[in-house]
Amino acid sequence: MNEIAWLTVFVLSVFVGIEVISKVSSTLHTPLMSGANAIHGVILLGAIIVTAHADGIALVVGLIAIVLATVNMVGGFVVTDRMLQMFTRRKAPAKPVNQDGAAA
Amino acid sequence: MSSIPTWAQLIYLICAVAFILALKGLSGPKTARAGNLIGAAAAVVACALPFFYLEDLQNVVPMLAAIAVGTVAGVVGARRVQMTQMPQMVALFNGVGGGAASLVALLELDEIGAGAPTFNLVATAFTIAVGAISFAGSAITFAKLQDLMTSRPVTFPGFPVAFGGSLIAVVVLSVLVVRDPTVGLGIAIGLVGLLVGVLLVLPVGGADVPIVISLLNAFTGLTVAAGGYVLSNTLLLVAGTLVGASGTFLTLLMASAMGRSVANILFGALKGGSTLGGGEASDRPVRSATPEDAAIMLAYADRVIIVPGYGLAVAQAQHALRELVDLLNERGGLVDYAIHPVAGRMPGHMNVLLAEAQVPYEELKEMDEINGEFKDADVVLVVGANDVVNPAAKTSPGAPIYGMPILNADQAKSVIFMKRSMRPGFAGIENELLFDERTQLLFGDAKDSMNKLLSAVKAL
Numbered sequence: 001m002n003e004i005a006w007l008t009v010f011v012l013s014v015f016v017g018i019e020v021i022s023k024v025s026s027t028l029h030t031p032l033m034s035g036a037n038a039i040h041g042v043i044l045l046g047a048i049i050v051t052a053h054a055d056g057i058a059l060v061v062g063l064i065a066i067v068l069a070t071v072n073m074v075g076g077f078v079v080t081d082r083m084l085q086m087f088t089r090r091k092a093p094a095k096p097v098n099q100d101g102a103a104a
Numbered sequence: 105m106s107s108i109p110t111w112a113q114l115i116y117l118i119c120a121v122a123f124i125l126a127l128k129g130l131s132g133p134k135t136a137r138a139g140n141l142i143g144a145a146a147a148v149v150a151c152a153l154p155f156f157y158l159e160d161l162q163n164v165v166p167m168l169a170a171i172a173v174g175t176v177a178g179v180v181g182a183r184r185v186q187m188t189q190m191p192q193m194v195a196l197f198n199g200v201g202g203g204a205a206s207l208v209a210l211l212e213l214d215e216i217g218a219g220a221p222t223f224n225l226v227a228t229a230f231t232i233a234v235g236a237i238s239f240a241g242s243a244i245t246f247a248k249l250q251d252l253m254t255s256r257p258v259t260f261p262g263f264p265v266a267f268g269g270s271l272i273a274v275v276v277l278s279v280l281v282v283r284d285p286t287v288g289l290g291i292a293i294g295l296v297g298l299l300v301g302v303l304l305v306l307p308v309g310g311a312d313v314p315i316v317i318s319l320l321n322a323f324t325g326l327t328v329a330a331g332g333y334v335l336s337n338t339l340l341l342v343a344g345t346l347v348g349a350s351g352t353f354l355t356l357l358m359a360s361a362m363g364r365s366v367a368n369i370l371f372g373a374l375k376g377g378s379t380l381g382g383g384e385a386s387d388r389p390v391r392s393a394t395p396e397d398a399a400i401m402l403a404y405a406d407r408v409i410i411v412p413g414y415g416l417a418v419a420q421a422q423h424a425l426r427e428l429v430d431l432l433n434e435r436g437g438l439v440d441y442a443i444h445p446v447a448g449r450m451p452g453h454m455n456v457l458l459a460e461a462q463v464p465y466e467e468l469k470e471m472d473e474i475n476g477e478f479k480d481a482d483v484v485l486v487v488g489a490n491d492v493v494n495p496a497a498k499t500s501p502g503a504p505i506y507g508m509p510i511l512n513a514d515q516a517k518s519v520i521f522m523k524r525s526m527r528p529g530f531a532g533i534e535n536e537l538l539f540d541e542r543t544q545l546l547f548g549d550a551k552d553s554m555n556k557l558l559s560a561v562k563a564l
Binding site: 003006009010013014015016017018020021022023024025026027028029030031032033034035036037038039041042043044045046047048049050051052053054055058059061062063064065066067068069070071072073074075076077078079080081082083084085086087 | 123124126127128130131132133136137139140141143144147150151153154155158160161162163166167170171173174175177178179181182183185187190191193194197198200201203204205207208210211212214215223317318321324325327328329331332333335337338339340341342343344345346347348349350351353354357358361443445448450451452453455456459460465468470
């Protein structure tokens with residue numbers, strides 16, 4: 001791909017990135033930030049590509065990068081899911097919870 | 105790595121679309137969880153691909169072992185973290201991502217070496233520098249939020265010179281690395297980048313740190329995008345750019361919810377004076393109430409509005425609060441929670457914390473929705489919040505929170521403040537509402553006071 005094609009993809013992605021989250025309510029700011037954070041953990045892909053042919057010190061550095069990127073990606077998605085789980089769980093049992101709440 | 109087979113490129117394209125759908129899903133309450141899972145699935149597929157298309161693949165076992173270590177660390181961290189500590193957890197995950205991007209670019213610099221196209225080298229230098237900034241900046245935000253260091257803005261004489269100097273050093277080193285692409289220079293860029301990251305976050309006050317997390321998140325996104333360009337990987341470019349753009353936009357949204365500009369948040373402390381509040385307890389007289397007094401006020405009120413803040417969650421009093429609200433509802437009072445957009449330590453954080461205590465979604469009212477109702481409220485119960493009801497945001501142009509939209513608790517007929525002490529809030533400024541004649545203070549640990557209040561209401 002030439003430079004202009006890369007630039008085109010970049011610029012269009014900027015607009016898409018802004019557009020898709022432009023209507024987010026402040027309720028979801030924290031999970032959204034956390035989810036976006038997890039998505040950039042896909043740098044793991046880059047870490048794998050550069051480590052696949054590395055040796056010596058480069059191999060060690062590459063493996064460190066893989067560990068860090070995996071923590072970012074896996075941890076990010078898991079923690080986001082944990083947050084969102086709470087949002088969805090309360091919908092169904094919202095009413096019953098009110099009654100046994102006093103006993104709990 | 106220049107030749108990615110067509111089938112793999114197509115799968116990358118699908119993953120890129122999945123990331124867009126993931127962000128789209130995450131911005132709506134009904135679709136958020138599905139969105140996150142789509143993103144996770146796409147990320148896993150994308151990271152598995154190189155194992156299938158890379159030729160003469162080496163180091164498979166150590167790489168899989170490293171992934172296993174990272175997975176265990178990530179899952180354990182994500183499972184164990186308390187909801188109150190969510191902001192620093194996001195900062196931590198963001199920081200390690202930035203660090204990883206920086207290391208990847210460093211290795212790439214080693215590989216492409218001399219003769220690489222200029223723009224590739226520029227992108228590599230950018231990734232090393234900004235990844236390091238994100239890593240070090242996130243480490244400082246983590247330390248500030250985890251109380252490992254003061255949450256007050258930190259500056260020192262000559263700070264602007266040091267910050268400006270290190271920024272210039274990064275640019276100069278980047279120019280040098282483009283002319284002479286050696287790993288030594290790359291490492292130097294990374295080290296100075298770490299310094300820039302530290303200096304960037306030090307002068308930011310505790311209340312503003314979440315905005316910085318969001319900004320650093322966008323930074324890491326951009327480094328991943330630049331890394332994608334260097335590695336000729338469109339998926340990394342698209343994913344990184346999406347996060348960079350949406351993260352920047354989210355940062356601006358959050359800043360405007362606080363009535364601040366991003367520049368003011370980052371560099372306000374450097375202008376000196378007003379941003380640094382006194383931070384000390386005041387000796388002015390206040391009216392303090394017993395739990396029994398407060399119970400009577402609440403139990404016989406027709407309209408009660410609860411203003412929850414971070415202190416509520418720190419004390420783990422949200423469950424007792426929900427019980428109290430249930431009790432008041434049973435007695436016939438109309439009770440709502442007023443949620444300030446930046447309640448807690450991150451926008452939307454309070455909603456997560458109350459959701460954990462299974463507070464029904466319908467009782468949570470956003471600021472714009474409820475601000476007109478405060479004047480009709482008989483009692484406003486402020487639990488562990490301070491800055492979000494501080495009238496100084498409307499009345500004192502010099503205050504650091506001036507211009508931030510606040511909850512109109514000062515318009516209510518009476519206010520009960522549950523506070524641990526007279527220390528000012530996160531923003532470090534005194535709250536006039538505490539000294540108002542309609543205000544009663546209930547001192548003590550929020551959970552302790554809440555339980556006393558609960559049994560006092562039950563006894564009525």
